[in-house]
């Protein structure tokens with residue numbers, strides 16, 4: 084059951100590229116511990132919505148609040164990004180000869196350790212915990228290049244989770260997954276509720292959205308609308 088603290092609030096939000104407006108007057112609230120799926124056809128503006136939430140687009144108009152804090156200035160934007168975990172659609176992992184555990188630990192880079200600071204035992208503990216959460220514990224010493232597509236997706240999620248984000252954005256997480264892996268991912272998303280993270284998933288798979296989300300929203304030509312209650 085999601086608690087009713089808003090992790091993200093957008094109101095009257097419009098955004099786009101240069102003179103073109105992609106998102107129009109959008110209103111969106113996502114609560115802590117809630118899973119929200121955003122459905123939309125190609126070009127509907129789903130990625131643009133994620134870019135907006137991550138404060139990567141120039142401001143057009145509207146209000147956005149993360150954990151109750153209005154995001155207005157550069158410092159707010161930097162802080163907002165530190166609260167958000169993003170799992171991209173592409174694998175992105177597996178190009179370097181490092182272990183799965185090391186790849187997950189890299190997710191902590193820039194939080195508690197960076198250039199002249201080594202990862203602490205607390206960093207390593209949280210990396211171990213998230214490896215367990217995503218079910219990759221047995222693979223921790225394996226070369227991350229040897230993982231399957233579904234396992235790489237899990238690794239990406241663990242790497243986002245070690246930053247302890249309050250909002251987790253999953254961009255088309257099922258793209259490279261077979262049915263079994265899709266089901267495993269659905270149960271993993273369910274488990275994420277325990278962290279009181281607000282999970283936003285963009286997808287164009289209606290059935291998957293209904294199965295994993297508490298709420299399903301439909302983005303059509305830059306306009307967001309409530310679809311149907313999940314599970315109906």
Ligand SMILES: Nc1ncnc2c1ncn2[C@@H]1O[C@H](COP(=O)(O)OP(=O)(O)OP(=O)(O)O)[C@@H](O)[C@H]1O
Pocket residue numbers: 100105123124125126127128129130131132
């Ligand atoms: N960097 C950009 N510069 C200009 N226009 C862009 C840019 N990125 C996206 N667009 C345009 O914005 C609109 C929405 O794109 P967006 O990538 O948000 O859609 P999407 O719903 O994620 O699509 P898909 O399902 O195909 O990934 C499209 O018309 C696209 O051409």
